[in-house]
Amino acid sequence: MNEASDAVPLAAKPCLGHNVLRKGSEMLSGKSYPHSLKAGDAPQSSFADRRNTARTPVIKSAKLIVGEGYSRGIYNCLVLDESAGGVLIDLGTLFNLPDEVVFHMVGGAMRRAKRRWTAGSKVGLEFVGEHLVSAETTHDMAEIARLIRAQGLLAGVSALRARHFFKQNQLQEMAEAAEAAYIRLEAMLKGQ
Known part of the structure; x- marks a missing residue:
């Protein structure tokens, strides 16, 4: 690159990103668009052309769960x-996501998802398999969390038992360990 091209203001430089994305979507969709379009003739967004099922534009909050154990990370994102x-999300910043994540719509279901493409801070995720946790179960779990805050741990564990711990072994183990620790702590404080 020579110094003359470096001196050109950024706004004056042609942006190739849109054409590259458009060409990529043409290859994926099998559609071909003329390279000089008139106003009103523009194709749908290059992001929109990548899905096989009907899309609904939304603005919703979600979380991505990446990794497990001590290396687990939870990241906020916006569903577009x-x-x-699947979903189109915006992470708000450039981020190198792994190929597979757990997608959790705030107040909704949790699903495994594969990263299909990335363009800047936007990521296309394809759902894989069945729901890990349904929206109804997520709602019920949130109700039990409120019950624990209002009436205490033992009431919450009792409610979890009534729902068979939502058939989640890890949840059952954590709840029963918390219950046992609570009972031991209470006994110690009472001097027993």
Whole structure:
């Protein structure tokens, strides 16, 4: 690159990113668009062309769960559109996501998802398999969390037992360990 091209203001430089994305979506969709379009003739967004199922534009909060154990990370994101097969999210910053994540719509279901493409801070995720946790179960768990805050741990564990710990072994183990620790702490404080 020579110094003359470096001196050109950034706004005056042509942006190739849109054409590259458009060409990529043309290859994926099998559609071809003329390279000089008139106003009103523009194709749908290059992000929109990548899905096989109907999309719904939305603005919703979600979380991505990455990794497990001590290396587990939870990241906030914004859902820009959704379909039965996946979502378009915006992380708000450049981020190198692994190929597979757990996607959790705030107040909704949790699903495994594969990263299909990335463009800047936007990521296309495809859902894989069935729901890990349904929206109804997520709602019920939130109700039990409120019950624990209002009436205490033992009331919450009792409610979890009534729901068979939502058939989640890890949840059952944690709840029963917390209950046992609570009972031991209470006995110690009472001098027993």
